[in-house]
Amino acid sequence: MAPHRLTSALLTSLLATILTAGTTDAALLDVPSPKNYVRRALARATVLNNHVYIEGGQITQYEDGFSSIRGRVENQVNSTLSIPLNESWKSESVTIKATPKPFESLARNRWYLWTDTKNGVFYAWGGYWPFGLEMVTDEVYKFTADSRGGGEWGVETLPNGLRLDQISPGEAGAVTSTGTMGIVIGGQATPWTQLGRDNTRQLSGMITFDFESKALMNGTQKFSPFGDTPVVGASAEFISGVGENGIVVVMGGHVGRTDKEVPLGEMDFFDMRNVTFLRSLTACGSIGRNRTTDWCTKTLTFSACPDFALDKTSQHHQAGRAGCLTTHASRWATDKVLSVGGRGREDEIQIRDAIPQGLLLFDMTATEWKLEYDSNAAAYESANAIKDWYKKR
Numbered sequence: 068m069a070p071h072r073l074t075s076a077l078l079t080s081l082l083a084t085i086l087t088a089g090t091t092d093a094a095l096l097d098v099p100s101p102k103n104y105v106r107r108a109l110a111r112a113t114v115l116n117n118h119v120y121i122e123g124g125q126i127t128q129y130e131d132g133f134s135s136i137r138g139r140v141e142n143q144v145n146s147t148l149s150i151p152l153n154e155s156w157k158s159e160s161v162t163i164k165a166t167p168k169p170f171e172s173l174a175r176n177r178w179y180l181w182t183d184t185k186n187g188v189f190y191a192w193g194g195y196w197p198f199g200l201e202m203v204t205d206e207v208y209k210f211t212a213d214s215r216g217g218g219e220w221g222v223e224t225l226p227n228g229l230r231l232d233q234i235s236p237g238e239a240g241a242v243t244s245t246g247t248m249g250i251v252i253g254g255q256a257t258p259w260t261q262l263g264r265d266n267t268r269q270l271s272g273m274i275t276f277d278f279e280s281k282a283l284m285n286g287t288q289k290f291s292p293f294g295d296t297p298v299v300g301a302s303a304e305f306i307s308g309v310g311e312n313g314i315v316v317v318m319g320g321h322v323g324r325t326d327k328e329v330p331l332g333e334m335d336f337f338d339m340r341n342v343t344f345l346r347s348l349t350a351c352g353s354i355g356r357n358r359t360t361d362w363c364t365k366t367l368t369f370s371a372c373p374d375f376a377l378d379k380t381s382q383h384h385q386a387g388r389a390g391c392l393t394t395h396a397s398r399w400a401t402d403k404v405l406s407v408g409g410r411g412r413e414d415e416i417q418i419r420d421a422i423p424q425g426l427l428l429f430d431m432t433a434t435e436w437k438l439e440y441d442s443n444a445a446a447y448e449s450a451n452a453i454k455d456w457y458k459k460r
């Protein structure tokens with residue numbers, strides 16, 4: 068090779084290296100290295116095929132491992148993330164797998180995930196577009212998981228029930244899945260939750276999505292546990308072991324209004340001592356079934372608050388994170404809870420999370436927060452404090 072050709076080849080490869088390095092350096096990552104991780108917020112999580120899937124939300128990251136924030140402070144996450152549950156890991160070093168999404172409208176904050184565990188699928192609807200940008204027409208999306216922590220996105224067609232333009236997609240509803248259907252109770256619709264919407268309204272009632280018939284229903288008048296009262300920011304959890312079809316437990320949230328826009332800070336809270344139980348009376352899932360009268364609800368008021376429920380809350384206080392608004396805890400066995408990301412005050416988004424990669428585990432047997440996951444842990448046993456409490460009463 069002639070010297071000048073060698074030089075030019077070297078130069079080309081050097082330039083390529085510099086350009087690639089430059090690009091890599093400037094690029095934002097959905098999963099920054101643990102040392103560059105600052106905060107993850109507004110994500111949601113679910114469990115399928117022995118993996119935790121983490122969906123949506125925004126990420127803040129350093130570029131130099133300690134001070135310089137890369138890009139816009141918060142950036143929307145553009146991949147579907149996953150963490151394996153078949154092997155043990157530590158929050159500080161676990162590899163989070165990122166699967167890029169086929170279209171950008173799939174970047175969403177706090178969206179509703181309905182999990183059909185049996186079929187290895189979750190559906191995604193509602194939530195809001197980060198910064199209200201790049202909004203598109205409302206759809207119900209479907210993610211089909213593979214066995215390696217990845218999977219495929221698609222748009223679900225809805226042959227039965229209501230059309231999407233007959234309901235208002237919102238956020239901050241109480242979401243859960245019963246195994247045969249997804250549920251959202253309450254929430255609020257804003258200009259960032261629906262393309263073309265110009266006002267904010269709290270939503271009453273309960274939306275259901277049947278995994279088999281793909282029918283969306285709005286049960287405001289017929290089967291909502293709260294009737295016309297909008298519930299904003301509550302939590303719902305399905306418990307399968309109770310009764311024939313299991314029960315849904317609803318707790319917390321704000322009392323909204325349907326007639327005008329009310330800032331969250333001016334709404335009353337639902338009393339945390341009131342816990343609402345919701346039960347489907349018939350076997351779910353048969354196509355075309357009229358389910359409008361198939362629910363019964365009951366609200367119980369608990370006056371005694373067990374000591375064990377109070378005395379652990381100070382642990383990890385320095386890592387306090389907003390409850391249902393910015394953190395999503397995903398419960399995949401009776402004994403483990405994973406909290407993903409979150410923040411305390413709004414401005415904490417720029418302060419590095421004390422929890423490595425934002426992954427905080429709660430061990431329900433030991434009633435302790437942990438920074439590692441043990442895939443071989445023994446089966447769940449009630450914590451001693453809980454056993455004692457029951458023994459005494």
Ligand SMILES: *[C@@H]1O[C@H](CO)[C@@H](O)[C@H](O)[C@H]1NC(C)=O
Binds near residue numbers: 097142
């Ligand atoms: C995701 O994509 C959007 C739009 O292209 C971009 O602005 C944002 O920075 C990306 N987020 C990350 C973490 O790379």
Ligand SMILES: *[C@@H]1O[C@H](CO)[C@@H](O)[C@H](O)[C@H]1NC(C)=O
Binds near residue numbers: 215
């Ligand atoms: C866990 O599952 C992954 C696939 O996601 C596989 O590559 C890995 O070998 C499995 N680990 C164990 C310990 O079975």
Ligand SMILES: *[C@@H]1O[C@H](CO)[C@@H](O)[C@H](O)[C@H]1NC(C)=O
Binds near residue numbers: 234235271272286
């Ligand atoms: C369900 O219907 C009620 C009554 O028509 C309406 O006020 C509410 O906004 C609807 N819910 C949704 C999520 O569209």
Ligand SMILES: *[C@@H]1O[C@H](CO)[C@@H](O)[C@H](O)[C@H]1NC(C)=O
Binds near residue numbers: 341
């Ligand atoms: C809690 O439940 C009790 C009994 O049903 C009821 O009287 C009270 O109004 C409820 N409080 C709230 C804030 O919902």
Ligand SMILES: *[C@@H]1O[C@H](CO)[C@@H](O)[C@H](O)[C@H]1NC(C)=O
Binds near residue numbers: 358
């Ligand atoms: C379902 O049942 C309700 C109450 O009986 C009735 O008003 C409604 O028309 C029924 N809907 C369908 C689709 O059959």
